[in-house]
Amino acid sequence: MNGGWLWWVGGGLLLGIAEMISLDLIFLMLAGGAIAGAVANALGASIPVQIIVAAGVAVVLLFALRPWLLRHLRTRTTLVETNAAALVGRTAVVLAPTTDAGGRVKLAGEVWSARADRAGAVFRPGDEVLVSRIDGATAVVIAEQDAPRM
Template sequence: MLLDFLIDYAWVVWVCLILIFLVIEVFTLDFTFLMLAVGSVAGLAVSFTPIDFWLQIVIAALVAVLLIFAVRPSLIRRLHRGDDPTLSNVDALLGQPATVTADFVGANGYVKLLNGETWTARLTPTSSSHPLEIGDRVVVVSIDGATAVVAPAERTAP
């Protein structure tokens, strides 16, 4: 019964698969489901010939796999060709030098980053225990919420 339905209405199955893959592609934007949709189009085209349904599946799968390995990589490269390599947000702050603007009390204080922003700061637990004073140079190691975790900058010999 189900097999007879698939044989008689294989085109409906292929159209449904095409629509499902295209909807998923809209949300993922990875081109994988687009290739599966195009493979399903090949299955749809073959469904109008007297080929068995299992062979339609094989043809659709082969077309999809071929597209995933042959076409998708070049589409991905073209999509990312104009990307801006500049770091932003928290990524741009990591490794940035800063200057202590208020003496650290315990392990907490304030620093002014190279970009001009003033942040609350906390000394990394692995840093030396000597207190940081106004004017000392530090480097941002990580960001914890709205607090810059800093480590003393290595001093260069005079």
């Protein structure tokens, strides 16, 4: 018995490690093809047959199993906003007069530079405003009554 199947398994393991880095399920499907090549080798198939089996199984996994897995993962995993995206829609308290040119607000326990969403809007210290978006390191704010109703 030759050790050719070990090369296939080794390749499959390397592809599995690459999958852990990329997390897009492509390398995992290729690793499945490599394991199929190892099985073909263990059954005594010639090298061209092993390559055809590995490529065929990888293609079937890529086009049949991967889309189903991605769809399944996306429906089961809820999206949790993090970092700046998690601050959109939150209430902030104005610390310094805030206009469309600039100002300061306290948002999520931190002091942020801020600006009003529209020209002519002026928010005074103590006013409560809503964050409509984050633009770089600046919170763009609107009056609570101007917030769109859900």
